[in-house]
Amino acid sequence: MSTTNTQQQLINAFSTVLPADAVLYNAEDLHPYECDGLSAFRQIPLMVVLPETVEQVQSIIKTCHQLQVPVIARGAGTGLSGGALPLSTGVLLSLAKFKQILDIDPLARTARVQPGVRNLAISEAVKSHGLYYAPDPSSQIACTIGGNVAENSGGVHCLKYGLTVHNILKLDIVTIDGELHSIGSDALDSPGYDLLALMTGSEGMLGVIVEVTVKLLPIPQQAKVIMASFDDVYKAGNAVASIISAGIIPAGLEMMDKLAIKAAEDFIHANYPLDAEAILLCELDGTEIEVNEMIPLAEKVLRDNGATETRLAKDDIERAKFWQGRKSAFPAVGRMSPDYYCMDGTIPKSELGNVLQQIADLSKEYNLPVANVFHAGDGNMHPLILYDANIEGELERTEEFGAKILEACVQAGGTITGEHGVGVEKIDSMCVQFKSAELSQFHAIKKAFDPDTLLNPGKAVPTLHRCAELGAMHVHDGKLPHPELPRF
Amino acid sequence: MTDQTQALQEQITAAYANKTACRIEGGNSKHFIGNPSAGEQVSTKNHTGIISYDASELVLTARSGTTLKEISAALAVNNQSLPFEPPAFSEHATIGGTIACNLSGPARAYSGAARDFVLGTRIINGKGEVLQFGGQVMKNVAGYDASRLMAGAYGTLGLLLEVSLKILPKAQTEITIKSQQSADAAINIINQLAGKYLPISASCYFDEHLYIRLNSSQQNCEAASQMICQQITAQPIESSAELWQQILEQQHVFFDTDQPVARISLPATSQHIAITGEQLIEWGGALRWLKTDQPIEQLRQTVQALGGHVSAYKNYPADTEYFQPLASGISILHKGLKNAFDPAGILNPGRLYKEL
Numbered sequence A: 001m002s003t004t005n006t007q008q009q010l011i012n013a014f015s016t017v018l019p020a021d022a023v024l025y026n027a028e029d030l031h032p033y034e035c036d037g038l039s040a041f042r043q044i045p046l047m048v049v050l051p052e053t054v055e056q057v058q059s060i061i062k063t064c065h066q067l068q069v070p071v072i073a074r075g076a077g078t079g080l081s082g083g084a085l086p087l088s089t090g091v092l093l094s095l096a097k098f099k100q101i102l103d104i105d106p107l108a109r110t111a112r113v114q115p116g117v118r119n120l121a122i123s124e125a126v127k128s129h130g131l132y133y134a135p136d137p138s139s140q141i142a143c144t145i146g147g148n149v150a151e152n153s154g155g156v157h158c159l160k161y162g163l164t165v166h167n168i169l170k171l172d173i174v175t176i177d178g179e180l181h182s183i184g185s186d187a188l189d190s191p192g193y194d195l196l197a198l199m200t201g202s203e204g205m206l207g208v209i210v211e212v213t214v215k216l217l218p219i220p221q222q223a224k225v226i227m228a229s230f231d232d233v234y235k236a237g238n239a240v241a242s243i244i245s246a247g248i249i250p251a252g253l254e255m256m257d258k259l260a261i262k263a264a265e266d267f268i269h270a271n272y273p274l275d276a277e278a279i280l281l282c283e284l285d286g287t288e289i290e291v292n293e294m295i296p297l298a299e300k301v302l303r304d305n306g307a308t309e310t311r312l313a314k315d316d317i318e319r320a321k322f323w324q325g326r327k328s329a330f331p332a333v334g335r336m337s338p339d340y341y342c343m344d345g346t347i348p349k350s351e352l353g354n355v356l357q358q359i360a361d362l363s364k365e366y367n368l369p370v371a372n373v374f375h376a377g378d379g380n381m382h383p384l385i386l387y388d389a390n391i392e393g394e395l396e397r398t399e400e401f402g403a404k405i406l407e408a409c410v411q412a413g414g415t416i417t418g419e420h421g422v423g424v425e426k427i428d429s430m431c432v433q434f435k436s437a438e439l440s441q442f443h444a445i446k447k448a449f450d451p452d453t454l455l456n457p458g459k460a461v462p463t464l465h466r467c468a469e470l471g472a473m474h475v476h477d478g479k480l481p482h483p484e485l486p487r488f
Numbered sequence B: 001m002t003d004q005t006q007a008l009q010e011q012i013t014a015a016y017a018n019k020t021a022c023r024i025e026g027g028n029s030k031h032f033i034g035n036p037s038a039g040e041q042v043s044t045k046n047h048t049g050i051i052s053y054d055a056s057e058l059v060l061t062a063r064s065g066t067t068l069k070e071i072s073a074a075l076a077v078n079n080q081s082l083p084f085e086p087p088a089f090s091e092h093a094t095i096g097g098t099i100a101c102n103l104s105g106p107a108r109a110y111s112g113a114a115r116d117f118v119l120g121t122r123i124i125n126g127k128g129e130v131l132q133f134g135g136q137v138m139k140n141v142a143g144y145d146a147s148r149l150m151a152g153a154y155g156t157l158g159l160l161l162e163v164s165l166k167i168l169p170k171a172q173t174e175i176t177i178k179s180q181q182s183a184d185a186a187i188n189i190i191n192q193l194a195g196k197y198l199p200i201s202a203s204c205y206f207d208e209h210l211y212i213r214l215n216s217s218q219q220n221c222e223a224a225s226q227m228i229c230q231q232i233t234a235q236p237i238e239s240s241a242e243l244w245q246q247i248l249e250q251q252h253v254f255f256d257t258d259q260p261v262a263r264i265s266l267p268a269t270s271q272h273i274a275i276t277g278e279q280l281i282e283w284g285g286a287l288r289w290l291k292t293d294q295p296i297e298q299l300r301q302t303v304q305a306l307g308g309h310v311s312a313y314k315n316y317p318a319d320t321e322y323f324q325p326l327a328s329g330i331s332i333l334h335k336g337l338k339n340a341f342d343p344a345g346i347l348n349p350g351r352l353y354k355e356l
């Protein structure tokens, strides 16, 4: 069946359940959907649908299932791994109209929300109850809770308060047969397998999330942030480990290197020390008593580890300023260079200095600058490679550089992605991290939910064939070409 | 400290070839949880040892047969602990069995469940393949979260070889306060308090008294204790550690019974369930133990309507379905997953559900 034929059939079917303006298929209407936050990858979808009821979602998915057309869910499109990249033969299912907060239960400390609700909107809506939703990706003003669940997003406060998977209770999902399932519960556990965990971070490949019940936490009485400067990134890395060893779990523990400091300072004027090689932002929160007890302890540990200066934000305004610099680091770096490429490897904290050095060496080798800004407390690095896509071959070199960083992360005992997901971007790096039996197991999981591979096909888990072709893995005789690389 | 990976893998590979059922066993301390499962014994008891533990990483990796006792002792050296406070029920209890059953103790409602602290696993699936998922880092979204899926799967998806867990520092001080309350008032109080930023780490209600445990620095615990005592007429108790140990290990008199005990998991704020029989309420209202002779099917209906589920925890007739039956659509997904990991259906068949 030709694409135009399929498109017509879909239009006919959708027009019976959706208003005309919720079905887009003209080229100019499709353009805004051609990429997510990873703009290096672009593809115009076959069409875009914008349902607003769960029944409509079910009906759309049933139709696609019948016609064997791929379905790609999309939230706000802020994803950084091309997870919401369309297919020319697929329907892009936007959850943008699912914007309602359905219920807030202050006593139970939960909120039931639609998937298109923005992350920050939840915290804003429950603030008057003294509550908030803890995971706070830097994109929180824009990204949706559905996208957060699909990526298991993290943020600055995840070290102490957990990732998305730790902060949700229940999901309603629609599987590829159009069936609606409720997984998890309003209780603390449910019988059977932990489908809630399996769905979290599954990148839209197992089901479409149509409702989320999140856990809410009480807003700490007090939060204070210390900014510590270092003349050496190694020392900053060691300070991170020492803070944790001292029994302190900061609410956030973030690192920025010289280039990132400069970019943020030029952009936000947070009063960052421009002569430092690295800064750490260490936020401590809790009751007033706790915070007052921990601040001097943390300051001492930082100084003992060679901090050249520690500065305690004097009030909430200065504290917000310190954080604003950090949270705007990506766009700030974006101002320094026509393009940047954000990596997301995670490593044991003890390897921070070592891997940062490797990145610096690679940066010289590829002659591409790198700004480092990351969640140091949990070892989640975000090297930002600065490049110019208009220079021929530079994107390819950047991608190669990025892949080498990820290999270094795997070698250091870490992972290729801490929070941004695999998407299309890191699919080849999956061949480095996993053996073929593990990849096959992932495919088997996918099949249990989506036997015809129609939900977001081609993302997150590479085919064995692809890995074999890449030469990253020999599947013919079970022998690996790089036996020296540690794999688990 | 021994690595039995090869022997265990051979055992399961042979079982897969011969289609014989395997009954996976660690310290056998959790044998009473779940449906009985027949099959040839595959023991992780000798697959032991802490593989890595670095206090500043907050990560511990251990072979599945390592006892909780050994792990707790190693963590205690650095003043750290397993934040989900798992019950042991026996000194032979292993970390593998703990994770397979997703068992968490009194701290569950405040710190999280066993599954929340699983960072990575190494398993043998039902085809005898050794697979590694997740890792030893705090954040990892490469591939589906097959590690957490193992928590609470009761060994029906894979034999756990190793687990990597997130650990946390222990608090300096513990204070428990006690207040006389009706069940409904207690449920309301504990949920109200949980909405405030306080160092509450456990709660329990029985015999008309609410017990609240605080864990933090001395000064912080004392301030919180004073604040709560003023609000609800309560007093600190003497034997805090003993009380929670009894609750954790179910050595409390409540559990000393021949009557059927139902484990009821409910939305924390649900009203007290007015069914005759003694109740003990934990987890801020989200876990309720009930001694009852009421037929379990009837109880399951009542509880399901409230958004919860019931396990036939102990002293029920042998043929009772242990866990609350699944909705039909969810059951189909379960069968699909079981088939994905264990196509011959040889791993702990029936332990979780008869059809798995």
Ligand SMILES: Cc1cc2nc3c(=O)[nH]c(=O)nc-3n(C[C@H](O)[C@H](O)[C@H](O)COP(=O)(O)OP(=O)(O)OC[C@H]3O[C@@H](n4cnc5c(N)ncnc54)[C@H](O)[C@@H]3O)c2cc1C
Residues within 6 Å of the ligand: A036, A037, A072, A073, A074, A075, A076, A077, A078, A079, A080, A082, A083, A084, A095, A115, A136, A137, A138, A139, A142, A143, A144, A145, A146, A147, A148, A149, A150, A151, A152, A153, A154, A155, A156, A203, A204, A205, A207, A208, A209, A210, A330, A331, A419, A420, A456
């Ligand atoms: C400046 C910037 C900063 C960022 N900072 C962080 C950060 O600190 N931490 C972090 O974790 N991420 C961060 N991100 C990445 C991104 O914001 C997150 O991954 C976010 O969760 C994506 O949400 P979204 O609504 O934009 O999802 P989209 O980009 O639309 O989609 C992401 C994936 O989820 C799937 N999906 C979306 N909605 C659904 C649904 N309802 N059901 C099923 N699948 C669905 C899509 O198919 C896709 O695979 C950042 C991005 C930017 C641009």
